[in-house]
Amino acid sequence: MYLIEQVEQLNPEVTRMVVRAPQIARKIKPGQFIMLRIDETGERIPLTMSDIDVLSGTVTIVFQVVGATTMRLAQKKPGEYLTDFVGPLGNPTELDNVGKACVIGGGLGVAIAYPLVKWLHSQGSDVDVIVGFRNKDLVILEKELSLSASELIVTTDDGSYGVQGLVTQPLLEKLEEGVKYDLVLAIGPIPMMKAVAKVTKEAGIKTVVSMNPLMIDGTGMCGGCRVKVGDKYMHTCVDGPDFDGHQVDFDDALRRERMYRGFERQSAEHTREVIEASGGNCHCASMASAVRKEA
Amino acid sequence: MADYEINRQKEKTPMPEQDAQERAKNFNQVALGYDVEQAINEARRCLQCKNRPCVDGCPVNVPIPDFINWVAKGDFAMGYATNKRANALPAICGRVCPQETQCEGVCTRGKTGDPVGIGYLERFVADWGFDHPAEAAAAFAVQQGRNAKLHGFRVAIVGSGPSGLTCAGELAKQGADVTVFEALHAVGGVLSYGIPEFRLPKDLVAREIALTETLGVKFENNVVIGKLFDVKELMTTQGFDAVFIGTGAGLPSYLYIEGEGLNGVCTANELLTRVNLMKAYEFPEYDTPVYVGKKCVVVGGGNVAMDAARTSLRLGADTTIVYRRGREEMPARVEEVRHAEEEGVKFSMLTNPVRLIGNDDGWLTGVEVVDMELSEPDESGRRRPVPVEGSNHVIDCDMFVIAIGNHSNPLISQTTPEIKANERNLLIVDPETCATSMPGVFAGGDAVSGAATVILAMGAGKRAAAGIAEYLTNKASENQA
Numbered sequence: 001m002y003l004i005e006q007v008e009q010l011n012p013e014v015t016r017m018v019v020r021a022p023q024i025a026r027k028i029k030p031g032q033f034i035m036l037r038i039d040e041t042g043e044r045i046p047l048t049m050s051d052i053d054v055l056s057g058t059v060t061i062v063f064q065v066v067g068a069t070t071m072r073l074a075q076k077k078p079g080e081y082l083t084d085f086v087g088p089l090g091n092p093t094e095l096d097n098v099g100k101a102c103v104i105g106g107g108l109g110v111a112i113a114y115p116l117v118k119w120l121h122s123q124g125s126d127v128d129v130i131v132g133f134r135n136k137d138l139v140i141l142e143k144e145l146s147l148s149a150s151e152l153i154v155t156t157d158d159g160s161y162g163v164q165g166l167v168t169q170p171l172l173e174k175l176e177e178g179v180k181y182d183l184v185l186a187i188g189p190i191p192m193m194k195a196v197a198k199v200t201k202e203a204g205i206k207t208v209v210s211m212n213p214l215m216i217d218g219t220g221m222c223g224g225c226r227v228k229v230g231d232k233y234m235h236t237c238v239d240g241p242d243f244d245g246h247q248v249d250f251d252d253a254l255r256r257e258r259m260y261r262g263f264e265r266q267s268a269e270h271t272r273e274v275i276e277a278s279g280g281n282c283h284c285a286s287m288a289s290a291v292r293k294e295a
Numbered sequence: 296m297a298d299y300e301i302n303r304q305k306e307k308t309p310m311p312e313q314d315a316q317e318r319a320k321n322f323n324q325v326a327l328g329y330d331v332e333q334a335i336n337e338a339r340r341c342l343q344c345k346n347r348p349c350v351d352g353c354p355v356n357v358p359i360p361d362f363i364n365w366v367a368k369g370d371f372a373m374g375y376a377t378n379k380r381a382n383a384l385p386a387i388c389g390r391v392c393p394q395e396t397q398c399e400g401v402c403t404r405g406k407t408g409d410p411v412g413i414g415y416l417e418r419f420v421a422d423w424g425f426d427h428p429a430e431a432a433a434a435f436a437v438q439q440g441r442n443a444k445l446h447g448f449r450v451a452i453v454g455s456g457p458s459g460l461t462c463a464g465e466l467a468k469q470g471a472d473v474t475v476f477e478a479l480h481a482v483g484g485v486l487s488y489g490i491p492e493f494r495l496p497k498d499l500v501a502r503e504i505a506l507t508e509t510l511g512v513k514f515e516n517n518v519v520i521g522k523l524f525d526v527k528e529l530m531t532t533q534g535f536d537a538v539f540i541g542t543g544a545g546l547p548s549y550l551y552i553e554g555e556g557l558n559g560v561c562t563a564n565e566l567l568t569r570v571n572l573m574k575a576y577e578f579p580e581y582d583t584p585v586y587v588g589k590k591c592v593v594v595g596g597g598n599v600a601m602d603a604a605r606t607s608l609r610l611g612a613d614t615t616i617v618y619r620r621g622r623e624e625m626p627a628r629v630e631e632v633r634h635a636e637e638e639g640v641k642f643s644m645l646t647n648p649v650r651l652i653g654n655d656d657g658w659l660t661g662v663e664v665v666d667m668e669l670s671e672p673d674e675s676g677r678r679r680p681v682p683v684e685g686s687n688h689v690i691d692c693d694m695f696v697i698a699i700g701n702h703s704n705p706l707i708s709q710t711t712p713e714i715k716a717n718e719r720n721l722l723i724v725d726p727e728t729c730a731t732s733m734p735g736v737f738a739g740g741d742a743v744s745g746a747a748t749v750i751l752a753m754g755a756g757k758r759a760a761a762g763i764a765e766y767l768t769n770k771a772s773e774n775q776a
Contacts, residue, residue, distance in 0.1 A: 027523055037480055043573060043582040044480070068582050084480040086517040216568050216583070219478045219519060220704050221488070221545035223562035223697075233549050238705055252556040255657035259558040263584035270579040 002036075002085040004076050005058055010140045014064050014108060015074050016050070022057030024087045030115040031093030031210065031242055034059060035218040037084035038072055045069050046089070046215045048112040048241065059087070062111030062140075068267035075275060089218050090241045093185065093208065095119055100126045102174065102181045103149075104167050104196055106188025107133060112210060113187045114141050121148035128179070129153070130170050132192065136161035168195045181205050186245060190254045197245035207245035211236050213253060214260060228252045299367045302339035305408030310415055315637035319608055322492045322576060325634055326390070326418075331369075334419040338366035340404060341411045348401040349413060354754030355461070357381045359398055359413055366416055372434035375424035378417060379435060383464040384457065384503050384753065386425065387486060389418025390495050392750045393628045425502050443470035448767045451476060451535040453520045453707070456484020457749045458541035458740030460507055461756030462763070467510040469764055474535075476518040481572060484543055485741075486749070488572040489564075491602050493609070494631075497571075521706035526714065530735055536770070537735045537763045540714070540722065541756060544741035546702040550594065554651025555697075559588055559659030563595070563603035563698035570606055587612050588694025592662050594618070594648055595698030596625035597746075601632060603696045604640045612694055614640050619647040619667050619680045645669070645680065649687065651695060661689045701746045714738070721745055728762030729755060737763055 006018035024034065033048040051060035063070050076082075093116055101120055105113030110131045120127045129149040133139050134157045146152050153170045154162030163170060171184075186196040187210040200207040213236050215225040220238035227234050228249035234240060311327040312318075318325055329337065341363045349359040357378055365374035378385050394400070394414035402410030424431035448471045452459045455477040463473045481487045483500045508514065520526065520542075529535045547562040549555060566585065569575040573583035591612035593604040600616055608614045616635070618625060621644050625632060636642065643664075650663040666686035669678035708716040715723045715732040722731055722738040729737045739755030741747055 023523055041574075041581045068579070072582075084517050086478065086480070086519060088522050089519065216565060216573065217479060217488070219545075220706060221547075222565040222568040223547035223549075224565045224568075226549075228556055233555075235546065238546070238709075249556070255558060256556065258657070259586065260584060263578070263586070267579050267582060267584060271582075 001081040001083060004078055004080050004082065006078055007076060010062065011138050013138065014062060014111070014140055016060060016062045016111075017073070017076070018053075018058045018060050019082060019085055020057055021059045021085050021087075024085070025052045025054050025057050025059050028052060028059060028088035029092035030095065030119045031112075032088040032090050033218075033241060034061065034085060034087030035089060035215070036061075036073075036082050036086075038069065038076075039083045042072070042083070043069050044084070044216060044218060046212070046218055046237075048210065048212070049088070050111045050114060052115075059085075062108065064108045066268075067264040068271040071268060071271050071275065086218070089237060091239075093210070093242050095123065095125070098123075098125045098183050100128075100179070100181050101183045101185065102128045102130065102171065104171065104184065104186045104188070104192075105129070105131045106167060106192040107138070109188030109192075109210070110141055110145075113185065114144060116185055116187075117145055117148045126150050128174065128181075130155065130167045132156070132167040132188070133161075134158065166195065167192060168199050171196065171199055175199070175203050183208065184245075185210075190250050190257065193245060193248075194250035194254075197248070197250070201246045208242045209245040209248060210241050211243055211248065211253065212241065213256060297339075297341070297343040297364070297367070299339055299364075301342060302336060304336075304340060307409035307412045308333050308337040308340075308415075310412070315634075315639075318493065319638040322609060324496055325493050328422055329415055329419045331371075334366055334371075334416060335369060337412045338363045338416055341367065342403055344403045348403065349398040349411075352398040352401040354397065354750050355382050355757050357385075357398075357417070362420060363411065363413070363416055366420060371420060371423045372427065372430040375420040375431050376434035378420050379424065379431075382417075382753070383461040383507065383756075384749075385417050386421035386499050386503055387457070387495060388750055388753070389414050389416075389421055391490060391748075393748055395629055397750065425499070445469040445471035445764060445767055448472065448536045448771075449474070449534060450763060450767075451520075451529045451533070451538045452541065453526075453529075453538065454478075454484055454541040454543060454740075454742075455482040455504075455514065456541055456543050456740060456752065457486065458543075458742075458752035458756035458759070459484065459539065460504065461753040462539045462541065462737075462739065462760045463512045464507050464510055465757055465760030466763060467507070467512045471764075471767070473511070474513045474515060476520050477514065477516045478519040479572065480516050482514050482516060484541075485545075488568050489599070489602070490749075491567065491571055491606050493605070494602065519706065521710040526707065526711045526733065526736060536767060537737065539729075539756070539759050539763060540707055540731070540736065540738040540742060541740040541752070542704045542707055542742045543752075544701045544703045544746040546704055547697065548700045548702060550648060550697060550699065552648060552650055554653055554659070557651055557653040557659045557695075558657050559586065559653075559693050560651060560695045560697070561586070563593070563599045563696050564701065566603050566606060566696055567599070570610070576610060585610065586694070588659075588692065589613065590692040591615070591694035591696065592617055592648075592690055592692040593696040593698055595700075596620065596627055597698065597700070598627045598631055599701075600696075600698035601627045601635050601640075603698050605635050605638060607694065607696065608635075608638060608640055615643055615690065615692075616640060617643045617646040617648060617662075617664060617690070619645065620677060621645055621669060624669075624677045643690070647680065647682065648695075652689065659693055659695055661691045662695055663687055663689050701741075703742050703745065707742070719745065725762075727758070728765065729759035730762055730766070735766065737766075
C-alpha cells in the first residue's frame with residue numbers, strides 16, 4: 001500500500017498528487033514513469049513522473065481526469081492509500097551534454113516536461129520552454145517552469161493568455177531568428193508532437209517525443225503499448241517512452257489511441273454514477289452534467 | 296511388482312468435463328477432476344514396472360509409480376506427499392503439462408492401449424491435498440525431514456512464474472532465506488496473466504503459492520528488477536548471496552504485414568493479460584475493458600493461440616484459428632486443440648495471413664490469407680509451408696489476435712551486461728547448474744530456453760536450486776578455510 005501525502009487541484013481538470021514511495025523516489029529519473037492501480041478492481045495506468053523528493057521519499061504525479069481511473073484517483077484524499085505503485089519504468093530521457101534545448105509541452109504534457117526542464121537547467125543547459133494550453137484557466141506550472149527556463153513562452157488556443165495560437169508558431173519564430181537548438185523535446189497530445197516534429201525535421205534538429213499510448217502491464221509483456229517507429233514496432237514500456245520524433249508514425253499512434261475510447265466513455269459513465277450516488281463530485285470537466293453541477 | 300490387483304482396462308478412465316456447449320459461454324474449469332473411485336480405478340492401471348520410464352520422462356522426475364501406488368491403495372495423503380516432495384506445483388502440472396509427450400508418452404501401458412492417466416492422478420492428489428490440508432501437511436512432514444544446510448544464506452528470485460516458484464520452494468526446504476521479486480501486482484507469472492481461468496483456476500495458483508509461503512518464502516510484488524534494483528545491487532546493497540533469474544519470455548512477436556496497426560488487432564498477450572490478470576470479462580465492475588469483435592481470427596498453432604481463441608469465443612466472438620502448417624505440425628497440446636474444437640472454435644489449416652484490411656476509420660474489416668502447402672522438412676524437422684500462388688482470399692473479421700510466439704523480456708540483459716545473452720536475447724547458462732556468466736547468478740525457464748512449457752521451466756528451477764545450493768555450500772567451506 002502506498003500512502004497519498006498531498007492532493008492539489010492545479011486547474012479544473014488537472015490534479016497533482018504526492019505519493020510516498022521512497023525506493024522509487026531514489027531511482028526514478030526524468031522521462032521515466034510509474035504504473036498505479038488504485039485498488040483490487042482498478043486498472044493499471046501509466047503516469048510519467050512529474051517531481052520527486054528523495055529526502056521525504058515521495059514521487060509526484062500529475063493527471064487529468066479523462067476516464068474512470070483518473071476520475072476515481074481525483075477523489076482520493078491525503079492519508080488514503082493506493083494498492084499498487086510500481087516503478088521506475090521505461091528509460092530516462094537522455095539529457096547529457098545538451099548546450100541549448102527547447103522543451104515544448106502541451107496541456108498535461110507540461111507536467112512531464114517540467115522535470116526535464118529542471119534537470120537540463122541544473123546540468124547547465126540553456127533551455128527555452130514553450131507551453132500550450134486551450135485557455136487561461138488551464139495554464140499550469142508557469143511559476144515553477146519560469147525558475148529554470150531561459151525563456152518561457154505560454155500559448156493559448158483562444159488567446160485568453162500569453163500568445164494566441166499553437167506551440168509551433170513561437171518555435172518557428174525562434175528558428176527564423178536563427179536560434180540553434182541541439183535538441184527539441186516535445187511532450188503532449190499526438191497532433192502537437194506531430195506538428196513539432198514536422199517543423200524540426202525540415203530544420204534538421206534532433207527531436208525526441210514522449211509517447212503515452214494505452215498500456216496494460218508496463219513491463220514488456222502485452223504489446224498493448226506498441227508504437228511504430230521507422231518500420232519496426234517498439235514497446236513504449238521497455239524501449240521508450242522517448243522516441244525519435246522524426247521516426248514515429250503519429251497517424252498510427254493516433255488511430256490506436258482511439259481504439260478503446262468507447263469503453264473509456266462507458267467506464268467513466270459507470271464510475272461517475274457510482275461516485276455521484278455516494279454524494280461525491282467526479283471533477284470530470286469533459287462531462288457536461290458534472291461541470292454544470294459544479295457551477 | 297504391484298501389491299494391488301492390476302486393472303487391465305485398456306482405456307484411460309475418462310475425465311469428467313463440463314459440457315462443451317455450456318462451457319463455451321463461461322470461464323469455469325473445463326476438466327472437472329476424478330472422484331475417489333475414478334482415481335483408484337485409474338491408479339490400478341499402473342503396472343509398477345521396474346524400469347519406470349515415466350520418471351525419466353518427467354522434467355522434475357516425480358517418482359510417479361510411487362505416488363500412484365499410494366493412490367491405488369487409497370492413501371491419498373501419502374500419494375500427495377510423495378508427489379509434492381518432487382514437484383513444487385502438482386495442482387498446476389496436473390492441469391497444464393503436456394503429459395502425452397512426457398511421462399505418459401513413454402508409459403508401458405501406452406504400448407497396448409492408453410497410457411496411465413498420470414496427469415489426471417497428479418491433479419487428483421494435489422486437489423485432495425488442498426481439501427485435506429492437515430492430513431496432507433502431516434504426510435508431507437513425514438516424507439520431508441527438513442534439512443537446514445543453507446541456513447543463513449539469502450537468495451533472491453527474480454520473477455514468480457513456474458521456474459522461480461520451484462527454485463524458491465526447493466531452496467527454502469533446505470533452510471535458505473528466500474525472497475521472490477515480482478514486477479506485477481499479482482504473483483504467478485504466466486500462471487496468473489497467461490493461462491486462462493478455465494484451464495487453471497487462479498485461486499488454485501494462489502493456494503500453491505500459499506503453500507510455498509508456508510515454507511518461509513517471502514514475496515515482494517511491484518518490484519521490477521533491472522529498474523528499482525539491478526542484479527548487482529541485489530548482491531551488494533540488498534545483501535543477497537545468490538540470485539535466480541526467471542523472468543520468462545513475455546515480449547510478443549509480430550507478423551510485420553500490412554495493417555497490423557489497425558484497430559481491432561492485438562497480441563494474444565494483450566488479450567490474455569486484460570482478461571486473466573485484469574479480469575476484463577467483468578468490465579465495468581473491474582475498470583479494465585477488453586475489445587471483442589463479432590468475428591475473430593487468431594493466427595498461430597501453439598497453446599497460447601488455443602488459449603486466446605477459447606478466450607475470445609467465451610467473450611462472444613465467432614472464432615477461427617489460422618495456422619500456416621497442418622494439424623499434425625501444430626505445437627499445441629492435443630487436448631487443448633480437442634477442447635477448442637468441441638467448444639466451437641473453427642480451424643483453417645495451411646493458411647497464412649498476408650495483409651490486414653481496414654475501413655476509412657482505421658478499424659479492421661478482414662484478413663487476406665494465402666493457402667499453403669507443405670514441402671520438404673526445414674531445420675526444425677517440420678515440413679516447410681510454402682504459399683500456393685494465386686490462392687489469396689479474404690476472411691471477414693473485426694478482431695485479429697497475433698499468437699505467433701514471444702521473445703524474452705529484455706529488462707535484465709539491458710541493465711546487467713555482465714550476464715551474457717545470445718543474439719535472441721536469451722540468457723546463456725551452464726546446462727547442468729544453470730549458472731550464468733555472472734558469479735552467484737543463476738537463470739532458468741523461458742528466459743533461457745525461449746517460450747516453452749510450465750514443467751520445463753519448473754525442471755530448470757529445480758536444477759538451478761541444486762546449482763545454487765552447491766554454489767552456496769562451496770562458498771561456506773571457502774570462508775571457513
